[in-house]
Amino acid sequence: MIEFGHGTHVGLRRARNEDTYYADAGLGLFLVADGMGGHQHGEVASALVRDAVADLVTRGHSLVEAIKGADERLMAQARGYGDALPMGTTIAALRLGPGSYEVAWVGDSRIYLWKDGLKQISHDHSLVQELVAAGTLDPAQAAHHPHRNVITQALGITAVDQLRIGLARGRLEPGMAFLLCSDGLTEEVSDAAIAGIVERRDLATQECVDHLLLAALEGGGSDNISVILARTR
Numbered sequence: 145m146i147e148f149g150h151g152t153h154v155g156l157r158r159a160r161n162e163d164t165y166y167a168d169a170g171l172g173l174f175l176v177a178d179g180m181g182g183h184q185h186g187e188v189a190s191a192l193v194r195d196a197v198a199d200l201v202t203r204g205h206s207l208v209e210a211i212k213g214a215d216e217r218l219m220a221q222a223r224g225y226g227d228a229l230p231m232g233t234t235i236a237a238l239r240l241g242p243g244s245y246e247v248a249w250v251g252d253s254r255i256y257l258w259k260d261g262l263k264q265i266s267h268d269h270s271l272v273q274e275l276v277a278a279g280t281l282d283p284a285q286a287a288h289h290p291h292r293n294v295i296t297q298a299l300g301i302t303a304v305d306q307l308r309i310g311l312a313r314g315r316l317e318p319g320m321a322f323l324l325c326s327d328g329l330t331e332e333v334s335d336a337a338i339a340g341i342v343e344r345r346d347l348a349t350q351e352c353v354d355h356l357l358l359a360a361l362e363g364g365g366s367d368n369i370s371v372i373l374a375r376t377r
Contacts, residue, residue: 145290145373145376145377146240146372146375146377147348147349147374148167148169148174148348148349148372148373148375148377149348149352149353149354149371149372149373149374150167150174150350150353150371150372150373151232151254151277151350151351151353151354151370151371152164152357152369152370153266153328153360153365153369153370154367154368155328155355155360155361155364155365155366155367155369156364156365156366157364157366157367158335158367158368159208160179160186160269161171161187162176162178162179162181162186162189162190162211162261162368163176163178163179163190163328163368163369163370164176164177164179164187164190164191164194164252164370165177165194165196165324165370165372166197166198166324167372168198169374170326170333171198171202171240172238172239172241173197173201173203173240173245173315174237174238174322174372174374175198175235175236175237175238175324175346176226176237176253176324176325176326176371176372177189177190177191177193177194177233177234177235177236177253177324177326177368177370178190178233178234178252178253178327178328178368178370179191179232179233179253180230180233180298182363184293185222185225185231186229186231186232186233188221188231189218189222189232189233189297189299189300189318191234192214192217192218192221192243193214193215193217193233193235193299193300196210196214196217196218196309197210197211197213197214197235198238198308199203200204200213200214200340201282201316202367203230205245205309206246206248206312207237207239207248208236208309208343210239210247210288211235211248211250211299211307212304212307212309214235214299214369215299215300215302215304216230216304217287218231218233218300219297219300219303219304219351219372221300222300230274230300230301231235231300231301232261232298232299232300232301232302232341233251233298233299233300233364234249234250234251234252234253234326235248235250235251235253235299236251236253236254236255236266236299236305236323236324236325237247237249237256238322238324238339238372238374239266240316240374240376241316243315243316244313244314244315244316245313245314245315245316245322246268246311246312246313247264247310247311247312247313247322248267248304248309248310248311249269249296249310250269250297250299250307250308250309251269251270251298251299252268252270252273252293252295252311252326252327253266253324253325253326253327254266254268254323254325254327254330254344255309255322255323255324256322256323256325256338256340257314257321257322257323258319258320258321258322258323258342259317259320259321259339260325261339262335262338262342262343264335265312266312267308267310268295269296269297269308269310270292270293270295270296270299271291271292271295271296272286272288272289272291272292272294274296275289276346279367288307291357293327293331298363299344300327303320314319316376317376318376319375319376319377320375320376321342321349321373321374321375321376322370322372322373322375323338323342323371323372324372324374324375325356325369325370325371326348326367326368326370327367327371328360328365328366328367328369328370329357329359329360329369329370329371330367331360331363331364331366331367332359332360332361332362332364332365332366333356333359333360333361333363334339337359337368338359341355341356341359342373345351347372349374351369351373352370352373353373356371356373357369357371
């Protein structure tokens with residue numbers, strides 16, 4: 145049994161919401177996409193990728209195949225525009241199957257797993273994360289680095305043959321919870337504060353999501369915010 149909650153908010157400083165998400169317990173597919181680009185291209189990109197991944201997974205493709213296919217569709221769509229504006233999106237996706245889970249991501253939208261504590265299971269495709277991995281930047285400084293929002297991989301911008309899709313798999317157990325979110329949440333709310341909300345079993349998953357969105361707004365709401373929380377029983 146899967147209980148899930150979901151929500152999105154434009155935030156307090158943006159005119160448009162370029163985030164989108166998809167949540168379908170029947171298909172076992174959940175995803176968050178954070179679009180980027182001018183002239184509404186960001187919201188077009190995230191919506192196109194959302195629909196493409198859902199379509200391809202429904203047709204029997206794996207999560208990685210679906211993300212690659214979505215990138216190809218987005219690239220083709222972008223070529224149809226007569227300007228040079230970027231048209232890209234991140235993606236953080238979860239697929240639940242009988243007794244197992246699979247997560248895949250591109251960019252800096254994140255996936256967390258709660259099991260006796262909260263752990264980030266995705267790894268940001270970002271300049272700051274590359275500096276941390278290389279040992280040239282302390283992880284404690286990463287959250288406040290001036291270039292923390294510079295991503296190194298994005299659907300629609302990174303060519304398919306150069307796309308590095310993050311992937312993790314594991315055994316699904318009762319009591320697990322998966323959090324998918326755009327950086328509008330993680331920019332404003334610490335992992336410790338997120339954990340304090342996600343671990344509350346006296347709240348339904350939708351109530352947890354509502355609390356997370358409110359926490360991001362109270363933290364400044366500097367970007368669009370999208371959150372999905374899926375919990376196994």
